[in-house]
Amino acid sequence: MPGTRRRAGAMAPYIAAIDAKLTALGYTPGTRLGLLKIVGDVGRWLETERLTVADFDESAVASFRAARAREGFTQKLFGRCFTLMFEVLREDGVLAPPPTAVVSPLEALLADYRQWLVHDKDLAAMTVLRYENLARRFLQIGQPAGEVLDTTMLSGAEISAFILAESGRVSLGSARGRVAEMRSLLRYLYLTDRTRWNLAGCVPSVAGWRDAHLPVSLSAGQVEAMVDSCDRSTSTGRRDRAIMLLLARLGLRCIEVARLRLDDVDWRAGELTVRGKARRRDLMPLPVDAGEALVDYLHEGRPASSHREVFITERAPRKPIPADLVGDVVRRAARRANCPDAKAHGLRHALATEMLAKDIPLLDIGQVLRHRDLATTAIYAKVDIDSLRGIAQDWPGQRS
Template identity: 75%
Template sequence: MPLDEPIILGIMAPLFQDVPEEASCFQLGDEEMSGTRRKPGAMAPYIAGLDSKLTAAGYTPGTRRGMLKIVGDVGRWLVVEQLSAADFDESRIPAFMEARATAGFTQKYYLRCFTVMIGLLREGGIVAPAPVAPVSALERVLADYRQWLVDEKDLADTTVLRYEKLARRFLQIGRPEGKLLDTATLSGVEVSAFILAESRRVSLGSARGRVAEMRSLLCYLYITERTSWDLTRCVPSVAGWRDAHLPVVLSVEQVEAMVASCDGSTSTGRRDLAILLLLARLGLRCIEVARLRLDDIDWRVGEITVRGKARRRDVMPLPVDVGQALANYLQQDRPASPCREVFITERAPRKPIRADLVGDVVRRAGRRAHCPEGRAHRLRHALATNMLAHGTPLRDISQVLRHRDLATTAIYAKVDIGSLREIAQDWPGQN
């Protein structure tokens, strides 16, 4: 259930009745409250602070009422059990829920309902910090590897997760759950056998990804002296012709239909329009849209700084329609947030959007425009092919797409069938 929807189901009584008289900061209009006001017991001193925290995080009034209802229930239970707020942590949640069920209450609680409340008590030093579980040798290596991918390689969160999954599988080969492979005795035979096994169960493209992930892990193990020699060359390459397939290309009409499908009368539609135009006009990647910060937009000069792969910073011109869409979103719809990222989640807790949300925006636009092929990276392909069709040199296209290698851009030459026919030589023996 989304966090900004009511958390407790079936609450028909006045939800505000658990808030004490002194918690006047929680006012939700001029609704009159009937019935006897029940006191929140041991949690009374923390009602106002919790409400302020929920408000700052952007939670809706319904969610705030539901959370304060839980606080009151917990406070009264603590009084019955002769406990204080300092005694309530994650270990007490099952006993609280069991007591409520035994007493005949049918309200359904979710464990995440208690997260904000316990977090507030910990911030104030009321509840002791959560005990730190012992970290295994495997988890220590994975944590260090994860940090290395972020600090040294500047990889996106989704990429780091994918690399970490392969590392976890490989480092546990032939070991019980949670035990670490002895990397000091690691050999190329084990590396090759693992990659061959992985390649048998995945597609060609995924197998190539496994090779890149494996080489990254072996590089990390070597430079951190967990292996005595560099085993990256022991990873076999995946057989397959380079650029053997044509990229799926969206037409100009399809791209414009996806852009036009955004409802400019709603906040979500204006946000989606800004995201789609960044992808379609500038060829940004999903992670680059998610990373875009307020400081990256120079409104006076009309430029935008793109935070790309490997910590690259590229300055690009800001097209008029993209700038107008961004300005509309920032002025009318962006939720108040201390974060400097441009795009903030619409649902509480307010935080910067993730790269996968950008992909979701494009897929929804594709469905609205009856374009099932609509994907975020295909908007980037569409920009390149459209530039090529208008005679733009590949080198210029490479600069717009911020490719490191011109060979990466050369793939788009294959889709220009008309130009290829002009330069193609006759087949030997053909009249």
């Protein structure tokens, strides 16, 4: 355990427990030493002020910071350190549980909606955040802070006006997202008896041609360059290469990579269980190079962790990676491979395009990508320009 040269004062009995928590979270010895110095500073401050450890809770942090500032200390104070101190003191029974905060009607409803999105709809964290943000904007229209509009009196006109206002300030794609978010909220309000009727059908659709654009796809060479750009001599590089290969070879989504657990890999059968949308589970073959990259990461790069998720953050506190970190991995690889516009979903498009070029039927491509609707897969037919030229008819009136 890192020691401190100065005595820890009133906090001395709790140093070992706090250090154990820091170690379990993956903090390096140097960082642990710095955080434990803060604990010691708190202990000595308590003695100077003639306070007991039981007096040091969230309300005392500001006084401690002010005292440090008056003494001219410039040491950075880590909020995480105080959080750990409070956890240890409460586990030891020194501090009482924190007072329950007063929750406004708006926050109570949003918390319930959030639980519904997570547990009933199984949406990813970033998707839940977008849905919650729209719900917050809609539910507090014309209301005092913390209050909620009377949803029992909602009308189609109010819903249409809100969607039109939202759509007027965003792109076409984002406007379509607003429609989906609003319909979700209205379904939730109906299911929880907060509206008399299911008003989801009152949300107007956004005008625009469906699938009017060609999907942007990376070439096979660009994909391989991005994979090869990961530095296999570092733990981060090993992790990133395994992530890139799962995206490129299996067309996984970011959230599916983040959700992957150690128990999902059947090494003997060479198969992978993919945890997809809406609690869907799909069994997929594990390509050799992706499997080898996973083995390399698990044996040489993955930090020790009690978490069952495969991919763990490199920095403390060590925890499973979020879905948006998968996107960051792809963006960094894209910059290294001189493909600045590449995104994680582009690897999924690249896989579909490559399969199409090998004359694999769209139905099979849809099964690999785990599309629920073949119409979603059909957009890739548009990238086969040579085949389209062969079936294209002359424009009416055009001479041969």
